[in-house]
Amino acid sequence: MSAPVMPTQESLKHRVSALISEKFGLDEAELASGATFDELEIDSLILVELSLILRKDLGIVLEEGELKSSFTLDEAVAVIRAKADRS
């Protein structure tokens, strides 16, 4: 199996947004609006599920609680990106 190719910041954002939208049925426009996950009423398990998918698809290992429900999509992508750059 080849190593996962790390997307750029912008494509990572699209990928995370599409993933949340596809897997958890949330509107991408709402995600891009700058609202926090809390404000979008995303339940906390979705962030755990998202971490597991990122780990499988991109090899990015996020620790428990690193993705917070007080984050906006941009803030979450920044944390994921920083983690990807360190790994």
Place this chain on the structure above:
Amino acid sequence: MSRAAVLCGLGGALPERIVSNEELAAQLDTSDRWIRTRTGIGQRHVVAPGQSTSDLAVQAGAQALASARGTADRPDPGVGPVDLVVLATSTPDRPCPATAPDVAHRLGLGNVASFDVSAVCTGFVYALATAASMITAGVAGRALVIGADTFSTILDPADRTTRAIFGDGAGAVVLRAGEAGEPGALLGFDLGSDGSGADLITVRAGGSRQRSVPGPAAAGEEFFTMDGRPVFTRAVLDMSRSSQSLLERVGWSAAEVDKVVAHQANIRILNAVGEQLGLEEKQIVANLDRVGNTVAASIPLALRDAVAGGELQPGHRVLLTGFGGGLTWGSAALVWPELETGRPHR
């Protein structure tokens, strides 16, 4: 052909009383929608006052033994009476002695070897591996393996999360000595543990750690607690890794498995395991909407419901996988045999 342990009987039991999500919502700050979206559970069964784990274990065991007798046109091959009872439970009738001898006695099995196995939600897979190994080694010829728990007796009445998730129940299988290659022969196991996660799923008081400290236990420490989010992550990763490892050993790809019967922890955990393993929805067996998480009983109860509903058929390649307190995890594989089973449970 080499000697193997072959699954030849299946049974299950649930207490009569059903607690609906609406009933919980009337007592706690929760709702049917909250519980269903976060867990996939619609109701759970709970024991009546005075009813214990052994009561359910005896019912499930009797049903499994009846199913193992076979029928006139397909009689049991007859490899001797049951000579081993292994009971997986974390809610034994008493801290000491084990509950299995009482269950064996009440089932009229005589002076057979019997003991409990403690691996919380992985208990059934651990008990199955133990009994199968004893059969393969020639120590036993026919074993009754039961998973039974009554977590309603150790939950904090004010904890809306654990009360929504857990239900009581018992499930059982009969294993007999047979030959590798027979349908029902257990093909392999993968077992593991990580004690660094002991605090994630626990009852703090009631054991020697607390009793060695003078004074009463701190408030609430007699209750079961679970740290939901890290447990979710570990459950998904450990069941997925364990499944992968066993599939490699057995020589099946994930796509070749007909049914994955995972510990019924939470529908979202089952779906996330499916995602990790690349499974399709039809491969995943789920009955937790009706029974909740029944701890050690969950895998045999899910097997029994899947057989009763026609979802699990003879010849199917079946992967069992569990995860629980300890932390512990384990998987088993077999080709499903033809069985005589009783009526589907409620």
